[in-house]
Amino acid sequence: xxxxxxxxxxxxxxxxxxxxxxxxxxxxxxxxxxxxxxxxxxxxxxxxxxxxxxxxxxxxxxxxxxxxxxxxxxxxxxxxxxxxxxxxxxxxxxxxxxxxxxxxxxxxxxxxxxxxxxxxxxxxxxxxxxxxxxxxxxxxxxxxxxxxxxxxxxxxxxxxxxxxxxxxxxxxxxx
Amino acid sequence: xxxxxxxxxxxxxxxxxxxxxxxxxxxxxxxxxxxxxxxxxxxxxxxxxxxxxxxxxxxxxxxxxxxxxxxxxxxxxxxxxxxxxxxxxxxxxxxxxxxxxxxxxxxxxxxxxxxxxxxxxxxxxxxxxxxxxxxxxxxxxxxxxxxxxxxxxxxxxxxxxxxxxxxxxxxxxxxxxxxxxxxxxxxxxxxxxxxxxxxxxxxxxxxxxxxxxxxxxxxxxxxxxxxxxxxxxxxxxxxxxxxxxxxxxxxxxxxx
Numbered sequence: 001x002x003x004x005x006x007x008x009x010x011x012x013x014x015x016x017x018x019x020x021x022x023x024x025x026x027x028x029x030x031x032x033x034x035x036x037x038x039x040x041x042x043x044x045x046x047x048x049x050x051x052x053x054x055x056x057x058x059x060x061x062x063x064x065x066x067x068x069x070x071x072x073x074x075x076x077x078x079x080x081x082x083x084x085x086x087x088x089x090x091x092x093x094x095x096x097x098x099x100x101x102x103x104x105x106x107x108x109x110x111x112x113x114x115x116x117x118x119x120x121x122x123x124x125x126x127x128x129x130x131x132x133x134x135x136x137x138x139x140x141x142x143x144x145x146x147x148x149x150x151x152x153x154x155x156x157x158x159x160x161x162x163x164x165x166x167x168x169x170x171x172x173x174x175x
Numbered sequence: 176x177x178x179x180x181x182x183x184x185x186x187x188x189x190x191x192x193x194x195x196x197x198x199x200x201x202x203x204x205x206x207x208x209x210x211x212x213x214x215x216x217x218x219x220x221x222x223x224x225x226x227x228x229x230x231x232x233x234x235x236x237x238x239x240x241x242x243x244x245x246x247x248x249x250x251x252x253x254x255x256x257x258x259x260x261x262x263x264x265x266x267x268x269x270x271x272x273x274x275x276x277x278x279x280x281x282x283x284x285x286x287x288x289x290x291x292x293x294x295x296x297x298x299x300x301x302x303x304x305x306x307x308x309x310x311x312x313x314x315x316x317x318x319x320x321x322x323x324x325x326x327x328x329x330x331x332x333x334x335x336x337x338x339x340x341x342x343x344x345x346x347x348x349x350x351x352x353x354x355x356x357x358x359x360x361x362x363x364x365x366x367x368x369x370x371x372x373x374x375x376x377x378x379x380x381x382x383x384x385x386x387x388x389x390x391x392x393x394x395x396x397x398x399x400x401x402x403x404x405x406x407x408x409x410x411x412x413x414x415x416x417x418x419x420x421x422x423x424x425x426x427x428x429x430x431x
Contacts, residue, residue: 007245007246007248007249007252008245011241011245012230012233012234014241015227015233015234015241016232019229019232019233020229021189025232028233029240029241032240032241033240033241033244033266034198035354036244036247036248037240037244037355037357037361039248040207040244040247040248040251040357040358041357041359041361043248043251043252044251046252048252052252059221068295068411090258092255099224099227099228099231099232100291100356101220102221102224102225102228103229105226106225106229117225118229119225120190121189121190121225122222122225122229124190124191126192127187127192132426142183142364145190146182146186149189149218149221152221153214153217153218153221166380
């Protein structure tokens with residue numbers, strides 16, 4: 001059955017974001033499911049003038065946050081980091097190792113930096129839209145992004161908090 | 176006079192957030208600062224790798240459990256678009272909502288068996304739709320045999336408190352796939368079975384918002400034979416293409 005035109009372009013990006021958030025393909029699959037279920041429940045209040053993609057990502061983000069809270073309450077915080085790198089990447093390719101490293105370095109970022117990195121660098125959201133869907137100020141989005149970039153540039157051993165903040169000019173909002 | 180190029184501009188350049196004018200200014204600046212240009216190239220390269228790697232990882236997943244709910248969400252959103260188009264349509268949505276409420280009140284949950292004899296409950300309607308969808312998916316090989324046990328899906332449907340209890344079909348029925356199906360009142364569990372002759376049969380199970388005990392009742396809807404019953408807080412629908420009485424017999428057998 002052909003996927004609905006309104007949605008077919010959004011499933012893959014939602015999957016990517018779910019993978020980045022959970023770091024685990026089973027959990028990301030569940031997250032996509034739960035996001036769609038919540039979207040269906042909330043479809044009655046969706047305003048067609050709104051950006052569908054941003055709406056869906058916002059639902060996914062909130063769903064993830066409450067799932068993490070639930071898991072923390074249940075005392076089963078997942079030791080998930082980088083398991084994704086080995087399980088989700090196709091074998092027998094020259095690029096495999098490289099992809100694994102790329103994903104592993106993404107998964108090593110703190111959650112808040114990883115979120116903005118994926119929303120902006122991978123999903124191409126504007127700084128403003130990312131800020132709105134994460135419900136944080138634009139300045140915070142940009143400083144998290146800058147720290148994420150620094151961490152990705154550095155060696156894998158460099159923890160982001162070690163990055164010398166003093167070397168960086170203060171970020172300034174242009175518009 | 177143009178503003179000096181800041182670190183923010185370089186970051187916004189990588190993220191494609193600058194207007195054309197500013198982008199050209201950044202590029203001119205970078206041509207005079209090869210060291211920064213190399214760093215920007217490096218960031219661009221990492222960005223592209225990240226996109227590729229995540230896309231690859233997101234595409235590899237086996238069973239596509241997103242198709243069914245995405246289809247469903249698409250239909251709902253299209254309806255919202257249609258309803259949004261004119262004031263008349265908005266008025267119509269009130270009518271629709273009222274009609275749905277009446278249906279839900281009298282025909283669905285908490286149906287009064289005396290006054291609404293065999294008005295099909297809402298969940299049975301959903302089960303028919305889900306049954307037809309999964310058959311199309313099966314014919315077109317849109318999913319592979321699922322690894323998830325039906326019980327795990329039943330657990331997921333309610334967030335585990337309590338899981339929807341699933342009736343046991345005879346051992347000759349083989350479970351082929353299980354899905355979470357979002358519907359108006361939460362999540363339903365749908366399990367696709369093959370009977371010994373290889374015919375497809377679905378079991379649809381939901382948590383309802385009213386306690387009731389209803390014996391199985393069978394009917395044919397849009398070419399799908401269904402048998403539905405309610406057992407306490409949970410309602411079940413068997414869907415298939417075979418004989419109505421056979422399905423009813425099976426429903427009676429597994430509902431006990």
